[in-house]
Amino acid sequence: MPTIQPSLQQQVQSLYSEHHGWLVGWLRKKLSCPHGAADVAQDTFVRIIASRDALFGMREPRAYLSTTAKRLLLDRARRQILERSYLAELALLADSLPGAPSPDEILMAVQALGQIATALDGLSSKARDAFLLHYLEEQSQAAVAAQLKVSTRMVQKYLVQALLACRHACPAMAA
Amino acid sequence: MNRPRTEVAAEQAAHWIVRLSADDPAERDTAQAGFAAWKAADPLHASAAAGMENLLRQLSAVREPAGGDHRPARAALAAIAPKRPRPRQLAAASAVAVLLLTGVLALGERPAYLLADLRSPTGQWSTHTLADGSRLTLAGGSAVNLRFTAGERHVELVRGDILVDVAKDAQRPFFVDSGQAAIRALGTRFTVRSEDGATVLSMLESKVLAQVPQHPAVVVQAGQRTRITDDGVGPLTSIDAASVHDAWRARQLVVDDLPLAEVLDELARHRPGQLHYDRAQVAGIRVAAVLPLDDTDKALQLLIDNFPQLRIRMLTRYLVMVDAPAKK
Numbered sequence: 001m002p003t004i005q006p007s008l009q010q011q012v013q014s015l016y017s018e019h020h021g022w023l024v025g026w027l028r029k030k031l032s033c034p035h036g037a038a039d040v041a042q043d044t045f046v047r048i049i050a051s052r053d054a055l056f057g058m059r060e061p062r063a064y065l066s067t068t069a070k071r072l073l074l075d076r077a078r079r080q081i082l083e084r085s086y087l088a089e090l091a092l093l094a095d096s097l098p099g100a101p102s103p104d105e106i107l108m109a110v111q112a113l114g115q116i117a118t119a120l121d122g123l124s125s126k127a128r129d130a131f132l133l134h135y136l137e138e139q140s141q142a143a144v145a146a147q148l149k150v151s152t153r154m155v156q157k158y159l160v161q162a163l164l165a166c167r168h169a170c171p172a173m174a175a
Numbered sequence: 176m177n178r179p180r181t182e183v184a185a186e187q188a189a190h191w192i193v194r195l196s197a198d199d200p201a202e203r204d205t206a207q208a209g210f211a212a213w214k215a216a217d218p219l220h221a222s223a224a225a226g227m228e229n230l231l232r233q234l235s236a237v238r239e240p241a242g243g244d245h246r247p248a249r250a251a252l253a254a255i256a257p258k259r260p261r262p263r264q265l266a267a268a269s270a271v272a273v274l275l276l277t278g279v280l281a282l283g284e285r286p287a288y289l290l291a292d293l294r295s296p297t298g299q300w301s302t303h304t305l306a307d308g309s310r311l312t313l314a315g316g317s318a319v320n321l322r323f324t325a326g327e328r329h330v331e332l333v334r335g336d337i338l339v340d341v342a343k344d345a346q347r348p349f350f351v352d353s354g355q356a357a358i359r360a361l362g363t364r365f366t367v368r369s370e371d372g373a374t375v376l377s378m379l380e381s382k383v384l385a386q387v388p389q390h391p392a393v394v395v396q397a398g399q400r401t402r403i404t405d406d407g408v409g410p411l412t413s414i415d416a417a418s419v420h421d422a423w424r425a426r427q428l429v430v431d432d433l434p435l436a437e438v439l440d441e442l443a444r445h446r447p448g449q450l451h452y453d454r455a456q457v458a459g460i461r462v463a464a465v466l467p468l469d470d471t472d473k474a475l476q477l478l479i480d481n482f483p484q485l486r487i488r489m490l491t492r493y494l495v496m497v498d499a500p501a502k503k
Contacts, residue, residue, distance in 0.1 A: 085254035101240035
């Protein structure tokens with residue numbers, strides 16, 4: 001371990017000092033807001049450092065950095081669409097709600113939804129629907145089976161698949 | 176060998192948890208007892224179970240802001256789900272949403288916008304001088320890609336509203352490419368606005384040639400406006416070019432006898448977050464006003480001042496609702 005630590009640190013250090021300025025400039029051209037560019041650049045480094053393996057043997061750091069940053073931008077866009085859709089639907093219900101939901105509550109819900117969506121991405125559409133109909137909409141397993149036109153046993157199988165997928169996709173959330 | 180053991184535990188936990196919410200109460204009771212014994216048997220079991228139970232708690236927590244209603248969560252997940260046929264019930268729910276939120280929800284928004292060459296954030300204008308000396312002004316929430324070659328100049332309108340002041344260069348035609356048409360100019364000034372399925376072209380000076388693929392090209396002259404769709408260039412209507420230009424420069428929305436709904440749609444384009452209104456209740460209200468587009472809070476205030484029957488509520492700064500409740 002002690003032999004790895006310093007070289008990891010050096011790797012990060014040199015990656016940061018040689019390319020951070022370049023990445024911020026690159027992002028600034030993509031985004032119009034300079035603060036956004038700095039934030040995404042920061043997140044990009046954090047993500048790369050978190051996946052230590054990538055640091056070693058990185059042949060073209062700038063290509064790697066810009067690919068990671070692009071992925072982060074797409075994540076952001078996805079989160080924004082998620083949040084807007086959530087708020088829009090919430091607005092439709094607003095009159096029937098007892099009180100206005102707090103921004104904190106909304107933020108937590110949107111974050112959890114983002115993680116759940118990512119977890120469900122790899123599933124078949126039936127497994128995904130079974131999971132949401134049963135656990136989010138609280139429909140009985142028989143009702144889900146009828147809606148998906150499969151057996152109740154099959155619904156249970158889908159639910160197991162979905163629970164396992166969530167565990168794989170967001171271990172932090174399940175921990 | 177550690178990993179397979181946790182995998183096995185996870186699988187077993189998932190099976191137990193599914194049985195806990197079985198339809199048959201007797202099976203649920205059996206599962207409850209069995210699950211408890213299984214968890215007690217091994218700390219590894221207990222932690223696999225705790226992870227999934229926590230996950231399901233988080234899932235039910237996403238209903239809380241909506242007072243337990245699952246629809247906002249469902250709609251949000253549907254908006255970013257990979258494209259595939261949706262179950263019937265869900266399709267019905269979103270049809271309702273579309274009816275009530277016409278023109279407000281930018282669900283079609285694609286990340287292409289984020290990766291465009293030039294963009295302006297919602298509510299902020301920006302002006303750029305391009306390599307050839309042409310000037311491009313982007314209204315808030317707009318984005319373009321630029322492609323200049325030796326023989327041609329292209330500006331691709333990704334979204335929003337732009338004012339183009341083309342530098343003359345007879346050798347190098349200037350094109351604005353929108354979703355519907357290619358608009359070709361030599362040296363001129365005009366605005367192009369991207370709407371859902373249409374492009375609105377307003378000529379301020381000189382003329383351009385607007386071309387929709389498979390349709391004849393149409394010359395559009397100064398003082399004319401047209402709505403271009405995939406079916407071709409629409410009828411030409413006349414506009415006051417000078418006041419359109421002034422409004423652009425002052426970042427104003429100048430309206431003369433326009434339905435309030437259309438004015439609110441326009442304000443919504445220029446503010447971050449959501450602006451919803453009750454279409455039925457605001458129907459029949461018509462507006463003649465000059466409203467600041469770079470300060471939509473003020474614009475909304477001006478509307479309330481002039482139409483006391485309107486009610487404007489802000490749930491958060493990003494969620495504004497407008498209606499006109501009937502007086503008791």
